Amino acid sequence: MVGILVITHIGLGNCLIECATHVLGSRPQFTTSLAVKPNDNPDQVLAQARELIKLLDQGDGVLVLTDMFGATPANVARQLLEPGRVEALAGANLPMIVRALNYRNEALATVAQKAVSGCLAGALIMEKDRC
Numbered sequence: 729m730v731g732i733l734v735i736t737h738i739g740l741g742n743c744l745i746e747c748a749t750h751v752l753g754s755r756p757q758f759t760t761s762l763a764v765k766p767n768d769n770p771d772q773v774l775a776q777a778r779e780l781i782k783l784l785d786q787g788d789g790v791l792v793l794t795d796m797f798g799a800t801p802a803n804v805a806r807q808l809l810e811p812g813r814v815e816a817l818a819g820a821n822l823p824m825i826v827r828a829l830n831y832r833n834e835a836l837a838t839v840a841q842k843a844v845s846g847c848l849a850g851a852l853i854m855e856k857d858r859c
Contacts, residue, residue, distance in 0.1 A: 729757070729758060729786050729788055729832055729833055730758075730788050730789055730790065730791055730828075730832040730833075730834075730836050730839045731758040731759070731781075731783075731784025731785050731786060731788075731789070731790040731791070732756070732758065732759040732760075732784070732790070732791050732792075732793065732825070732828055732829065732832065733759075733760060733761070733762065733777065733780050733781060733784055733790055733791075733792045733793070734759075734760070734761040734762070734792075734793045734794070734820060734825065735761070735762045735764065735773075735777060735792060735793070735794045735801040735802075735804055735805050736761065736762075736763065736764065736794060736795040736801050736820065737763075737764055737795055737796070737799065737800075737801060738763055738764070738765060739761075739763050740763075740795055740820075741761030741762065741763060741793075741795075741820070742761045742763065744761070744793075744820060744821070744822060744825050745759055745760070745761055745825070747822050747825075748822065748825045748826050748829055751822070751826055752826065752829060752830075756829050756832075758784050758786055759784075759829070760780060760783075760784065762776055762777055762780060762801075764800050764801045764804070768800070770800055770803065770804060773800070773804050774804050774807055774808075777792075777804055777805075777808055778808065781808060781814060785813070785814075788835075788836060789812065789813045789814060789815065789836035790813070790814050790815075790836075791815055791816070791817070791828055791832075791836060791839050791840055791843065792805045792808055792814060792815070792816040792817070793816070793817050793820040793824060793825060793828070793843070794816060794817070794818050794820055795818070795819070795820050796818065796819070797818035797819070802816075802818050805818075812836065812837075813836070815836055815837070815840045817840060817843055817844060817847075819847055820847075821847055821850060821851075822850070823846040823847055823849065823850025823851075824843045824844070824846045824847035824850070825843070826846060827842050827843050827845065827846025827847075828840075828842065828843035828846070830842070831843075
């Protein structure tokens with residue numbers, strides 16, 4: 729099972745996990761968040777993230793989701809990358825995390841692709857008379 733680490737500004741990651749728990753009906757195992765606060769030292773955040781990766785990796789790797797590319801959470805995530813073991817995606821949203829959780833028994837690369845497709849499919853312009 730692929731572990732999932734959500735690194736975001738303030739408490740967004742925890743909120744996304746809580747929302748996913750609501751959608752799925754139970755708290756997903758081997759899933760946690762790391763909140764980055766304005767005055768956090770990026771080196772300390774990186775050290776915390778590395779420890780969380782160790783806890784989450786059950787042998788199938790860890791997918792790191794982060795909120796905004798270019799910001800501290802994404803910069804930390806980029807430093808965690810180990811192809812085939814730790815992959816990362818920016819632009820985390822609820823469809824992305826739910827899709828990742830639904831496919832986490834697949835290979836890490838597949839989970840990453842499914843998560844991106846969930847993110848993209850979940851972003852659309854809504855029309856009143858169209859489902």
